[in-house]
Amino acid sequence: MKNYIQESRMITLAAPTGGLVSGAGVIIGNLFGIASRAALVGEQVAISTEGVYELPKLASAVIAAGARVSWDDTAKQINVPAVGRFPVGTAIEAAGNGVARVRGRGFPCALNSPAARNGGCAGSRVAGCVA
Secondary structure, X not given: OOOOOOOOOEEEEEOOOOOXXXXXXXXXXXXXXXXXXXXXXXXXXXEEOOOEEEEEEOOOXXXXXXXXXXXXXXXXEEEOOOOOOEEEEEEOOOEOOOOOEEXXXXXXXXXXXXXXXXOOOOOOOOOOEOO
């Protein structure tokens, strides 16, 4: 195909205001991903757009295995879905009250994909949304 550009597992973009640390969740425009390395603001950095990751979560949030999860961009952590949070994937193990991290599948997700707008990426094969 003449119009094929690249695989979508890693996308290179400019780091947002505040820069990035390696392994941090980040929203750039309508794309959520995991920073592959530390980067200063404006520096080009590859972000992972698929995979299973362990990310910080609100310690008081109770998340069941298989539950949909969202990214709170203000607190920079995973939380339960709610207004103002970005649907990013599915927990692959339970993470109860007092637990500060959660493992999830398909965390990176295009935020404006149909699946994301309908509550998350779980089980989705919609273009732009990794399940």
